[in-house]
Amino acid sequence: MTNPDGKASFSLHIEGGIQNGDAVPAAVLAQILSGSQRAFELIGTYVEGRTIRERARISAATRSRFQLVCRLPEPGCYAVPVELGGKDLLAEHIAAALDAFRKMIEGITRRDTARISAALPDQGLRHRVLEAIRGMTPRADDKWSLTLWDAAGVEFGDLNIESEAVIREAIVPIEEREASQVVTGQLTNINFTHRIVTIIYPPTKREMECVYDDAVEELLIENRRGLIQVTGRVVLDDAGAPKKIIDVNDIRDLDLSPLGVDTVRVGDLMLKATRGITLEPATDETQQLICVSNRELGIDAFARTREVLVGELNEQIGMLWQEYALAADDTLDGEAIKMKQALLAAFSEVAHGA
Structure with a gap:
């Protein structure tokens, strides 16, 4: 996927819900570009044979090598050409990163979780990349969608309001999803050492501990304000009220926007x-x-x-x-x-x- 200048590239086409097709809300563009950049940084650690330890910290060198560069939007629709590669990035690493990214996007588009898994075998890293891609997808009530095209002008992916469900399916096994419940509470404390977040459960006004794993921690860092929604397996007390959440697989801000x-x-x-x-x-x-x-x-x-x-x-x-x-x-x-x-x-x- 190289453009006429020989640069490894692809393009992001934002469609629908945009007046005249040539403008896009800054928040939507920032959301898509931020998710794209994060996905390539995470994939970059994999293709370079590196590992991510606590809190998904990525080295400054890797961030620099796998930076995305946006070209001027193309006329006719809101299409942003994107080039991959900072200084000292090996050609084989560029090709491997683009291939993994493309296959994951294709897997989401086709609802093919096996293709998603094959694109990035490291489960923990794959889940983090999927969360980054989830940041590129519209909410259930958004009016826009995102298509991705390679440098040859071939469409290889479509992220729309149905994509988040596919991503969730690829991250959380079906038996775990079926056993999960969503609890809303006021965030009061985060213990990163023991991977426990504490919320106040409004119906009982009691504290609840929520136990999460590594892959969820980044979500917690991003969503640490006021009321949050925690998804996991709820443990009840003797009175039948929730007292603890284990196997947490999702943490989100409570979204009450119009x-x-x-x-x-x-x-x-x-x-x-x-x-x-x-x-x-x-x-x-x-x-x-x-x-x-x-x-x-x-x-x-x-x-x-x-x-x-x-x-x-x-x-x-x-x-x-x-x-x-x-x-x-x-x-x-x-x-x-x-x-x-x-x-x-x-x-x-x-x-x-x-």
Whole structure:
């Protein structure tokens, strides 16, 4: 993957949710570039035959050798050409790093966890690289997606709102995912020596210890403010209340940023918002559920995580459309007719692919 100048390169194409296709929010661009840079630094330690010890510290020399350099965006869409390689980086290491990165992106795109594992056999390092790539993916309610192209103009990957689930599947075994629960609490202490994070569990106002492993520590360093969501196996006390979390496999800030509704897809039904609809997520009294509501449209959805909430919201809007918007007036009472009118004013039904 070399460009006409002989530089090892690829390009990042940010698509959708961007006005005129030639602009992108700075936060989105920073998120993608930061994740890309981190992924190549981690892959770089592998291709150079190095190991990462405590807290995934990477040497300054490796960071310098595997730095990404951005060229001017290309016209027509927001495409950022990226070159790999600082000073003294061996050609075979450049090729190996690009090959591992490409295969991991291809594996995520194809939902092929075996290809992901084969691209980087070191499990601990692979999980860290996957977390870095997860930082390049959109949230469940984001309106943008990212495609990756090699220097020959061949697309080799697509990171979209479904990619995070594939990455989670590649990091956490299915039996561990099925046994995991999400707990929200106030971060109070981090013990890096014993790999224990302590949170206050709001329903009981008691401290809970959460035991994590090496691969999760970097997430903890990045997400150490206020309310956090910890995913792992919950141990209950004699009263049936959570007292400890073991086998922690994910740590995230609680995301209560505004949630925009643009397109709703449920089975064969596809709805497009005719005006901007923004919902303000809030927690319930236990701070364990994220809730959104809109009285006019009849929306009242909740879930433990933002990703699940987006799915619940889509299902609920689809149900409301079927039961109210498409219902005959003579089958509805006064309040239901108002809801029908509000739904018809807020959404229009379109064919898939329109």
